[in-house]
Amino acid sequence: MSRPSSPPIAAFSRRHEQALARIGDVLIPGDDTLPSYSESGAAALAPRALAGARPVDQVMMMRLITVVGALPRPLIALMLLLIRAGLRLPGLVGAPARLLDLALKGVIMNTYYCGLDRTAPDGSSAVFQALDFRLQMHVDDEDAR
Amino acid sequence: MMATQYMAQARAAAEQLARSSLAERLAELAQLRHRIDQRREAIVDQVMAETGKCRTDALVSEIMGSLDYLHWLCKAAPAILADEKVSTPIALMGKASRIWHEALGTVLIITPWNYPFHIALTAIAPAFAAGNAVILKPSEHTPLQGLFESLVADLPGLSAALQVVYGDGDTARALIDAGPDKICFTGSAATGKAILAQAAPRLIPVDLELGGKDAMVVFDDVDMHRTSAGALWGAFTNAGQSCTSVEALYVQRPRYQEMVNTLVQQLDGLIVNEGDAGDADIGAMTTEFQCDIVEAQLEDARSKGAHIHGGGRIEGTRLLRPALVTGVTPDMLLMQQETFGPVLPVLAFDNEADVIRQVNDSGFGLSASVWSKDLERASRVARALRVGAVSINNVMLTEGNPALPFGGVGASGAGRVKGAEGLRGMTRSKAILIDKQHGKLEANWYPYTREKYRLFGGLISGLSGRGIAALLRFARAGLQLEGHAQKPRGNA
Amino acid sequence: MTLSRYDYIIVGSGAGGGVLAFHLSRAGKRVLVLEAGQRWQAKDYPDNELDASARLMWSGGVEPSHDASLMLMRGRVLGGGTVINQCLLDRFDSVALDDWAERSSIDSFNVTALGRHYDAVEADLSLQSIPESDWNGNARIYADGFDQLGYRRAPLRRGQSRCDVSAGNDCMRCLGGCPRSSKQSMAATFLPRAEQHGLEIVTGCHVHGVVHGSAGVTVYGRVGQEQVQFFGAQCVLAAGTLGSSRILMNSGLTHALPALGKGFFCHPQFVTFARYAEPVDAHRGSFQALKSDDPRFRAAGFKLENVFMGPVAAAYLLPGGAQMHQRLMRGYRHLACIEVAVRDVTPGRLSLGRNGQLNIRKSLGAPERRRAREGLQVIRDIYRVTGAKEVMQAPTGIGLHLMGGCAQGVQRDTSVVNPEFAVHGMPRLHVVDGSLFPSAPGINPSLTIMALAHRAAEALLGCTLPSAGIARGQSIAIAEASA
Known part of the structure; x- marks a missing residue:
């Protein structure tokens, strides 16, 4: 008799993804080894990254991405610069900068550096290749309990 | 002590009380009210320990309801119990008429286990206010041992007037045999019938407040949020162990599914626990046998095809989770008998006539509620329902006003408690007619003569006629009769 | 029923x-x-930081304090914090x-x-001290710095049974749950x-x-x-x-x-990275092997953590704009890391907000700032004597305890x-x-x-x-x- 409801992040759309990619490219424009944020396709991972966030935070994140992502690129850069400048301000004065940093830089770094991109020529993570990063772990059946 | 000894003591107390004034008695009741207020947490603790009900139910229904009633009683009793002047007809000119409301003498109050404090108090208080001695026989399941005695200690009138006799049905039977002047019983229909039968040969009047299968009727124009919340509370307050609990929720078909969905959501959030600090919604069932009845009714409904959401008994406790029942049919026990537990059957209806028929068919007739934006329709339905009380756009709220009478129709009993009717029910009215001392004989006294017979005829014509001429005829016949009345036979 | x-x-x-x-x-x-x-199931624990945050932690990863000066982390997984911590006992x-x-x-x-x-x-529990043979570059820098500066250090005691680091296992993976069931969660x-x-x-x-x-x-x-x-x-x-x-x-x-x-309280931690000319490979093997064991630190109210973190966390905590960021991240393998963990004495306060959300009021008082400063000075000294090319301090603190x-x-x-x-x-x-x-x-x-x-x-x-x-x-x- 009860109805299941889906989390707000389920509404994360292609438009949100494009907006996030625009912001991400300001932080990670890419270079000769690192793909740019949009090239990595990381923005598509945002719903997966935010799946564990509180519903209110999911809604806020999508709004933030929509608003900031709609700004002209120089304004996005300026905004990120201001956020960076505000990070070390003490107490509540610096709180907005740190929260915006957590929200934007948090989701961008999380989706980009998690190694889930498959953009390298061999089908592995181009980001991890650029970092020359790989973790090893041997798991045998005996461990799997 | 034997029942007869209790009764003898009650009669002696009643004689003493006859010498007290109403003001003195009400002053003691005001003191009692103050004591209840001061000791309310201790009373709540004792009520919770014996009934298992949750703390908020105990405080609001048992304590707050009782204090409200005492407040009303102390204010209203002087007017209700005062000697009444009533008009005297013109034929009895020169005389005065009075009604005196006198104590019955001894009142036996037999109370149930669902509201052991409130029901006892709201019977003791009016009985005492009216000048009666009271014997309280509380349910053996919830005796509240020593509570009332301690509350009335040192109040000279009340402590003499109130005796609490603990015991089961045998005790009640012995007390009835001892011959009280009135019995007030609240409880099951079966016990009510037995008491009435035992009282009949002794000509003891009995007030019966019995069970109900109370309906809540919801039309399609209601605010669902509020109405569903009302249904939930009406069905589950006191774990559904109220005679006026909502035991059948009738919803007009267009809103039926919405109501069911809303209730399911809310029902799952109701917190069940016993001995809480005010934060549990539903407490424990008071008796083991009532748990069994509720579970048997649910099992019966399930076996006959009903869908039950929720329900279940927490092992090792008398805690029942509330249950919502849909797909109900008339052959199910829970539509035929009082459930007296946290169970809410939801039914659909099509129109006014349909729902009135369904509700009136139940045989019970304690109370009901009608929910609609259209107050005219609500009143129309309220009048058509064969019940003792109807709350409109609220639930179980007639009991919230001590000025309103409480009592049922049909299988739900007879007689009224609370309100002016309830207080008067603790009295017998004595009619008084006062004439002056003088030498004149009444016209209707002997001797009877043909002339007087003729004049009485004229008097009656004058009384029943209209206009100034008739009045004059009446006056002339009256004067002539008076003249004749003073003459002996043969002197006409 | x-x-x-x-x-x-x-x-x-x-x-x-x-x-x-x-x-x-x-x-x-x-x-x-x-x-x-x-x-x-142990073998199914997330193998990447994104899923580890989203699926093993409250609020999808981190929860900020009231002024967002501290990022708090706590586990939401069967086993709680013991699944995602380092199991230092x-x-x-x-x-x-x-x-x-x-x-x-x-x-x-x-x-x-x-x-x-x-x-x-x-x-x-199975408790093991990390032997010197399992040290990675980050541990060697840490040990070298401590030894040169005359501070006392000690091997870490960890709840683990068969990490088999010598076989090439990288224990940093265990921050998202140990797939070998070696970590004593x-x-x-x-x-x-x-x-x-x-x-x-x-x-x-x-x-x-x-x-x-x-x-x-x-x-x-x-x-x-x-x-x-x-x-x-x-x-x-x-x-x-x-x-x-x-x-x-x-x-x-x-x-x-x-x-x-x-x-x-939350033992506020402040991360300081250093870049070295040669690869440090701080993420390899027993990525945490040593602890500070100096009575002067204990008296001063801090300790120094020989830790490291995956690329996501490092990228988030590294300071700087796009160019600096990309340069530092490209050199991820050259990064070393030491945290100062402060024994905080200024109590924070938890309360419920109007919408039922948890408000975490936690300010860094003068004692905490002083302790952090003293610890950071030691870290800079360690980096200096061990030849770091560049030292970067994270702008925000974190709270794990x-x-x-x-x-x-x-x-x-x-x-x-x-x-x-x-x-x-x-x-x-x-x-x-x-x-x-x-x-x-x-x-x-x-x-x-x-x-x-x-x-x-x-x-x-x-x-x-x-x-x-x-x-x-x-x-x-x-x-x-x-x-």
Whole structure:
């Protein structure tokens, strides 16, 4: 008799993804080894990254991405610069900068550096290749309990 | 002590009380009210320990309801119990008429286990206010041992007037045999019938407040949020162990599914626990046998095809989770008998006539509620329902006003408690007619003569006629009769 | 229809709930553990940072303090924080415990009395000290710096059984759950042993509150979209500092418990990176091998952590704009990292917001700032003497050791939980987790939470538990029997 409801992040759309990619490219424009944020396709991972966030935070994140992502690129850069400048301000004065940093830089770094991109020529993570990063772990059946 | 000894003591107390004034008695009741207020947490603790009900139910229904009633009683009793002047007809000119409301003498109050404090108090208080001695026989399941005695200690009138006799049905039977002047019983229909039968040969009047299968009727124009919340509370307050609990929720078909969905959501959030600090919604069932009845009714409904959401008994406790029942049919026990537990059957209806028929068919007739934006329709339905009380756009709220009478129709009993009717029910009215001392004989006294017979005829014509001429005829016949009345036979 | 009534309902399955669940189940009690997170097969733990954050932690990764100067992390997974922590298991010293005894008026907070409980839980775990042969570049820089500057250091003692670092295993993966079941998390140790004794577990259960009654406690919350209630004769909150405090506050007990939510501590940590010319490969092998062991640091109220982190966390914490950022990240393998962890003394305060959200008020006072500064100076010295090319300090602090909020003590106005682990005035409701801490110890809390859980089990059962080693002995015996 009860109805299941889906989390707000389920509404994360292609438009949100494009907006996030625009912001991400300001932080990670890419270079000769690192793909740019949009090239990595990381923005598509945002719903997966935010799946564990509180519903209110999911809604806020999508709004933030929509608003900031709609700004002209120089304004996005300026905004990120201001956020960076505000990070070390003490107490509540610096709180907005740190929260915006957590929200934007948090989701961008999380989706980009998690190694889930498959953009390298061999089908592995181009980001991890650029970092020359790989973790090893041997798991045998005996461990799997 | 034997029942007869209790009764003898009650009669002696009643004689003493006859010498007290109403003001003195009400002053003691005001003191009692103050004591209840001061000791309310201790009373709540004792009520919770014996009934298992949750703390908020105990405080609001048992304590707050009782204090409200005492407040009303102390204010209203002087007017209700005062000697009444009533008009005297013109034929009895020169005389005065009075009604005196006198104590019955001894009142036996037999109370149930669902509201052991409130029901006892709201019977003791009016009985005492009216000048009666009271014997309280509380349910053996919830005796509240020593509570009332301690509350009335040192109040000279009340402590003499109130005796609490603990015991089961045998005790009640012995007390009835001892011959009280009135019995007030609240409880099951079966016990009510037995008491009435035992009282009949002794000509003891009995007030019966019995069970109900109370309906809540919801039309399609209601605010669902509020109405569903009302249904939930009406069905589950006191774990559904109220005679006026909502035991059948009738919803007009267009809103039926919405109501069911809303209730399911809310029902799952109701917190069940016993001995809480005010934060549990539903407490424990008071008796083991009532748990069994509720579970048997649910099992019966399930076996006959009903869908039950929720329900279940927490092992090792008398805690029942509330249950919502849909797909109900008339052959199910829970539509035929009082459930007296946290169970809410939801039914659909099509129109006014349909729902009135369904509700009136139940045989019970304690109370009901009608929910609609259209107050005219609500009143129309309220009048058509064969019940003792109807709350409109609220639930179980007639009991919230001590000025309103409480009592049922049909299988739900007879007689009224609370309100002016309830207080008067603790009295017998004595009619008084006062004439002056003088030498004149009444016209209707002997001797009877043909002339007087003729004049009485004229008097009656004058009384029943209209206009100034008739009045004059009446006056002339009256004067002539008076003249004749003073003459002996043969002197006409 | 009969609904279960448990002897004990334990909310939370971390260091407190896990150990307690084992001892109560083993004593024949009917025990239910409610866990907000999910149960994982060890081999299925997330293999990337994104999923580890989203699926193993509360709020999808981090929760900021009121002014976002601290980013707090806590586990939401069967096994709680023990699944995602580094499993560093150290006993508290008299510096920490004497302070507790003074604040709580509980005399049994002392090294000797707690020793028996430490012995018991240690005997049930596999503890290993990281040998020098397992050091990676980051550990060598750390050791080199300490030695050159004359500070004392010590090998780390970790709960692990068969990491096989020499075979090329990288333990940093275990921050998202150890797929080898080597790390001695509750999910790999006490919980499965408890299940052998009949423990029942419901995962994905978000507990909203409790109603304490005369004969039992009703625990209510949600499993998915469904509203649920569980009934226990006793209830133990082991949901961690934020969880247990939130549940008590949400249950309307703020007025009844004046100390509730007060005294929140989190050992604020400040990360400092350094870039070296040669690869450091701080992420390889036993990525944490050493600890500071210098009495001067202890006296000054800080310790230095030889740690590292994956690319996501490093990228988030590294300062600078796009160009600097990309340059530093390209050189990820050249990065070293040392954290200063401060023993905080300025209490924070937990409260419920209007919408039921948890507000975490935690400011860094003058003492914390001073301690952090002193520690950071040592770190810079270490980097300097070991030839770092560049030193970068993270702009925000982090908090991983969430403690206090339901302090244990004798006085009702300064504590929430009595010496027998019952909430004041509520004999059937208990708290057994890091929220009991009356102050910040300045030492990793996990082992002490386990020891307190052992002590709590004795308090609840009203008896002294059999001597140490029962959990492992039992499990081995059962394994043999089934083989």
